[in-house]
Amino acid sequence: MTWKPSYLTREQMEERRLEGGRLLKAGKLSQAEIARQLGVSRATVSDWAKTVEAKGIRGLRKRKAAGSQSKLEPSQKQKLKYMLDRGALANGFPTDRWTLERVRQLIQKKFEISYHANYLNRLLRNLGYSPQKPLPQAVEQEKALVQAWLQRDWPRVKKVAAARRRSRILG
Numbered sequence: 001m002t003w004k005p006s007y008l009t010r011e012q013m014e015e016r017r018l019e020g021g022r023l024l025k026a027g028k029l030s031q032a033e034i035a036r037q038l039g040v041s042r043a044t045v046s047d048w049a050k051t052v053e054a055k056g057i058r059g060l061r062k063r064k065a066a067g068s069q070s071k072l073e074p075s076q077k078q079k080l081k082y083m084l085d086r087g088a089l090a091n092g093f094p095t096d097r098w099t100l101e102r103v104r105q106l107i108q109k110k111f112e113i114s115y116h117a118n119y120l121n122r123l124l125r126n127l128g129y130s131p132q133k134p135l136p137q138a139v140e141q142e143k144a145l146v147q148a149w150l151q152r153d154w155p156r157v158k159k160v161a162a163a164r165r166r167s168r169i170l171g
C-alpha cells in the first residue's frame with residue numbers, strides 16, 4: 001500500500017511529478033503502475049505523460065503560483081496607502097475608525113474598483129497594515145463631549161504620535 005500524506009508542499013509535489021516523469025521516460029512501467037507507486041490518479045499520470053512528450057521532464061517543474069492580477073495598479077496602491085494614513089475622517093467618514101467596509105467604499109469611490117470586503121485583509125496586509133482591535137468604549141459616555149474632544153484634541157494627539165514614530169524610525 002502506498003503512503004499518501006494528507007498535505008504535500010509545492011516542493012514535494014514537484015519531486016513527485018519529476019519522479020513520475022523519469023518513470024515515464026524509462027518506459028518500464030505502465031501509467032497505472034506509476035500512478036499506484038506515486039499515489040496519484042491515472043489521469044494525473046496521463047497529464048504528466050502529455051507534458052513530458054510536449055516539453056520534456058522540465059515541463060513538470062513547479063511554476064510560480066498563478067492567481068489573478070491585482071485590480072489596483074501600484075500607483076493606486078500608493079495613493080490608497082496615503083489616503084488610509086490620513087484617516088477615515090479626512091476621507092469623509094463620520095469617525096476616524098477604518099473598517100473593511102469603509103476601505104471597500106473608499107476604493108470604490110476613488111478608483112471605481114470593486115473588491116469584496118473579505119479580500120481587503122490581504123490587500124491591507126500587503127500594504128503594511130494589520131488588524132487592530134478598538135478599545136472598549138463606556139456605554140455611559142456623552143456623545144457631544146466625545147465629538148468635541150475628537151475635533152479639538154484628537155488632531156494634536158495624532159500629530160504627536162506621528163512625530164514620535166518618525167523620531168523612533170530616524171533616531
